[in-house]
Amino acid sequence: MALCLKQVFNKDKTFRPRKKFEPGTQRFELYKKAQASLKSGLDLKTVVQLPPGESINDWIAVHVVDFFNRINLIYGTMSEYCTEKSCPIMSGGLKYEYRWQDDSKYKKPTKLSAPQYMCMLMDWIEMLINNEDIFPTRIGVPFPKQFQQVCTKILTRLFRVFVHVYIHHFDSIINMGAEAHVNTCYKHFYYFIREFSLVDHRELEPLVRMPQ
């Protein structure tokens, strides 16, 4: 509880639970839609486990890039509905708000609109991924020591995309009939980050009622 309050009042954190919150009628609808998934015959829980002989950094790296690409496309499918007007701040429901911070223009956590946040986020991830020092592509070049921390940060922020999409734009996803796809991608993502404990459980709070 104390931890929660600290979060609320800590302006240096980019993740702030919103001060007001509403009971979960929206959440309940979400619950029903979240049942839909692709029947792929793949058990995502086992699929994310590190295969024998595989290096863990390699495994994580490949998944980070893959999730980045897929989430980018997911956002793309409904990006026309996510505008400055519809989402003036990057939020995960009425309770959670995300602010952007990086090492260049936004040294302090700043409130950005959802499209702006997404743009910054994707550019930032892309820059990291293309950085040979962090994501080396040549065989034999080792990963940096802080690699898993970098990935944690990337995956944490990617998680926020899911939060925003699920809470604010799921109706568009439904209109496109893509909920099964998004759900499956989310499931895969969720199992992956749980398997390797890559995202802090507090960040997972906004979607904690999602059936797994």
Place this chain on the structure above:
Amino acid sequence: QGSVDCPNLEFEYGDADGHGAELAELYSYTEEPELSTNRRCFEEDFHAQVQGRRWLELDRTQQKAYVMRLLDGLEVVNRDKRLKVARAILYLAQGVFGDCDNEGDVLHWSRHNSFLLYQLGTFTAFLELLNMEIDNSQACSSALRKPAISLADSTELRVLLSVMYLMVENIRVEQEADPPEWKTCRETFRMELSFPVHTEEPFALLLFTMVTKFCSGHAPHFPMKKVLLLLWKVLLFTLGGFEALQAMKVRKREELGLPPLPEDSIQVMRSMRAASPPTYSIELMDQQQQKRGHRSRRPLMKQDSLDIYNERDPFKNDEAGVDEEENDDVDSGIEGELDLMERDTIIPAMPAQRPPIERVSFPKGLPWAPKVRQKDIEHFLEASRNKFIGFTLGQDTETLIGLPRPIHESVKTLKQHKYVSISDIQIKNEEELERCPMSLGEEDVQETPCEILYRAMLYNLPQYMIALLKILLAAAPTSKAKTDSINILADVLPEEMPITVLQSMKLGIDVNRHKEIIVKSISALLLLLLKHFKLNHIYQFEYVSQHLVFANCIPLILKFFNQNILSYITAKNSISVLDYPHCTVCELPELTAESLEAGDNNQFCWRNLFSCINLLRILNKLTKWKHSRTMMLVVFKSAPILKRALKVKQAMMQLYVLKLLKIQTKYLGRQWRKSNMKTMSAIYQKVRHRMNDDWAYGNDIDARPWDFQAEECTLRANIEAFNSRRYDKPQDSEFAPVDNCLQSVLGQRLELPEDFHYSYELWLEREVFSQPIRWEELLHYQ
């Protein structure tokens, strides 16, 4: 920007338009008065010879006799008299329309007379006349001196070419009711055009020469539209159309022992439906509905839609289970929306045909089986070996030791979809022939019409390509006439320029139509050449492609598409009452400005849509698998131009646009992909997948530019090696055979000095017997 809502276009692609349409396009509207002139020339002579009867009433022998007389009349020295006779013959080929009641009759007699004329040797006679006209330097120089060339300057040529065109086009098209002697006629004509007896070269070459002569400025009076139409049809006739190409390809694969093609591409494309971006939501909703298994509603489109995240393994059986229970309230909401959409759509549901697959069944919903190249498997294995083992094995695709199980499975899957093309085999053969010229001996080259054509074209091929592109550029709607060095309108402009508004409008339409037909013939003949050469030998195709690329074909085609494509496709540059054969049998109504503007009732312009598809296909062929040329597409910023072309709701055209976009997506960046999800979906849905192809996610923004030159240079070297090996006379080479037959060597005359027969014994002793034979010198390299 044209109408946003383009209806689905009912367009059937083929070798050419309908028979009547093709014949109509031979003539410009300015030429229309000449139809009566032709009739007059015929009737004057005919009524003098055969009184009181009509051509249709004569029996075959009498018709033959008359034609023979006419042909004799061609041999006069007087040019004007010759022209009159030629016009009479043209009237025959046009169907003696003066005696016909309706269009059907005209076309029937046109065909009948064409066969008759051919059987009596008319084509050969006209070929001689054509040669004479081409070499007529007087006509050339007088044309050059004129400030403004009009169609009067090409009168003779137009008559000659029209007769030849009518013969080729009428005989080329098979009809079911054809008598067997006509079938033989067709084969003979095809042979005559493909395998020249009297001349060294096939007839097509003469027409290519006309094109280059025109472009060089030496013969500005040549009627290019007719030349190009004739060239196109001659190539179509002698080489074969798309269906023939497909059959040849199937046969050739059998001969080479290759597995059959995974699908019949012509069939697949016929059954593809256009993607309509605004109704993208419909496709996915329909997909969703199908998944729920509702039978009550007739689905809008059977083709499954985007499934980027579908992790379903296509090689496992479909899930037999039922989906989890859905809340009905939710469903009805969506179905209600589905109702509204359904009413708006015009598209009827048509199940996409799934051709039977022998080897592996590919995912439902995708029209094309995935393909894998041998080198894709090699690269995949090399990367895996590098990672897991640390060293590579070159082109070995069998050794899987030391690699984890998932890699084994991947290789198995890749191999299941391996596709070896005829080109792959030809390239390998060529490598071997280059490496072992002695042991493999002379290559056994089949003398097909295509091979003969290539051999004849080889020497001047670059010039032919440059000339064709020059004309194409001049005829493109986006080009400005004044800057061109060539005047392609010489054979459509009347001698006297129009004075009334109506005349101007008519000429305007005529000029546009003229240019459209030129674009049509060039686009069709280039595509035919590329396809036939590719099948014949890949390096022949590469030779032509390289010259097209060096002549800036890629930016030319992109420039062509950088216009309002929708309005080009729906252009109405025709005056149907003036079209042949309608104008020959019906009363010409009063033309008004309104009727000219209204045009015809067609949904779209067949020839323009045909041209667009051809140009897209050519662009695809030039850029496929060529990194340097794909980068040209990126550098020329072709993506927005191509996207605009997607507005045309015709499946085949969209397919070729999507293919061009697919090869670029990995260079366009994440931002482009994110904002063009609908296009990405359409690519996924309609274009063949290449396994391990990172088209959707790859991010090679800075592709290595220094590789481009190297790629084209290597290709050029291979092409030159091929051409010189197959076609150059063997020069002073190491491999020229040495005569070591004792008889022939002894039989040669040698100049010996006078006193040799006295001193030869001494000579022998000194020069031969006492010289030691140093055998080891055979092993020394000289």
